[in-house]
Amino acid sequence: xxxxxxxxxxxxxxxxxxxxxxxxxxxxxxxxxxxxxxxxxxxxxxxxxxxxxxxxxxxxxxxxxxxxxxxxxxxxxxxxxxxxxxxxxxxxxxxxxxxxxxxxxxxxxxxxx
Amino acid sequence: xxxxxxxxxxxxxxxxxxxxxxxxxxxxxxxxxxxxxxxxxxxxxxxxxxxxxxxxxxxxxxxxxxxxxxxxxxxxxxxxxxxxxxxxxxxxxxxxxxxxxxxxxxxxxxxx
Numbered sequence: 001x002x003x004x005x006x007x008x009x010x011x012x013x014x015x016x017x018x019x020x021x022x023x024x025x026x027x028x029x030x031x032x033x034x035x036x037x038x039x040x041x042x043x044x045x046x047x048x049x050x051x052x053x054x055x056x057x058x059x060x061x062x063x064x065x066x067x068x069x070x071x072x073x074x075x076x077x078x079x080x081x082x083x084x085x086x087x088x089x090x091x092x093x094x095x096x097x098x099x100x101x102x103x104x105x106x107x108x109x110x111x112x113x
Numbered sequence: 114x115x116x117x118x119x120x121x122x123x124x125x126x127x128x129x130x131x132x133x134x135x136x137x138x139x140x141x142x143x144x145x146x147x148x149x150x151x152x153x154x155x156x157x158x159x160x161x162x163x164x165x166x167x168x169x170x171x172x173x174x175x176x177x178x179x180x181x182x183x184x185x186x187x188x189x190x191x192x193x194x195x196x197x198x199x200x201x202x203x204x205x206x207x208x209x210x211x212x213x214x215x216x217x218x219x220x221x222x223x224x225x
Contacts, residue, residue, distance in 0.1 A: 036216075043203055100158065100171070101214060103155045103156040106155050
C-alpha cells in the first residue's frame with residue numbers, strides 16, 4: 001500500500017545551518033505530497049505542498065521538490081532559525097488510496113543559538 | 114482563516130470511563146478526521162466522515178466510535194477508556210477529499 005518514510009530524528013542544528021529532512025514515498029498512483037509542521041503544544045500546520053512531478057513547493061524559506069524518478073520529497077532550508085524548532089511531517093494523498101492521507105512518523109528539529 | 118477547535122487541550126480520565134472529544138470547524142468543510150499521535154508512530158487515522166451522519170473506519174478504529182450530527186461538529190467517543198488510549202488526539206477538516214487538511218490544536222488525553 002501507499003506509505004511515507006522520513007528520516008529518523010531528532011535533528012539538532014546550529015542557527016543559520018543548512019537543513020535537509022529526507023522523505024521518500026511509495027504510491028501506486030500519482031500522489032500529492034505535503035510537508036506539515038507541528039510547533040510545541042500545537043496542532044499540525046501545512047508548510048508546503050506539490051501536486052505533480054517536478055513541482056516545487058515553498059514557504060517561509062523552506063522548499064521541497066516532487067521527484068518522481070527517486071520517489072522523494074526532501075525538505076530543505078538554507079539557513080534555519082531557532083523559531084524553526086518543531087516536528088516536521090511528510091505526507092501524501094492519492095486517489096488510489098481512497099484519498100486517505102498517509103503521514104510519516106515525524107522528524108524533530110531543534111535549532112540552537 | 115480556517116479554524117478547527119477541540120473542546121479540551123488536556124484531559125485526565127479513569128479506566129472504564131466514557132470519554133467524549135469534541136471537534137468543531139467553522140469553514141463549512143465536508144470532510145472531518147480524527148487521528149491519534151504517538152511517539153515513533155506518527156499520526157494514525159481512527160475515523161473520518163465525508164458528510165453528516167456518515168462515518169468511515171480508518172486504520173485503528175477499535176475501541177472508538179464517532180458521531181457527526183451536524184456538518185461542523187465531529188465527536189470521538191471512547192466507550193470504555195483504557196490506559197493504552199493515552200495519547201494526543203488530533204482533529205482535522207478539509208473542503209474536499211484531495212485537499213490539504215486543517216488541524217486543531219489537539220487534546221492530550223491521559224487514562225489512569
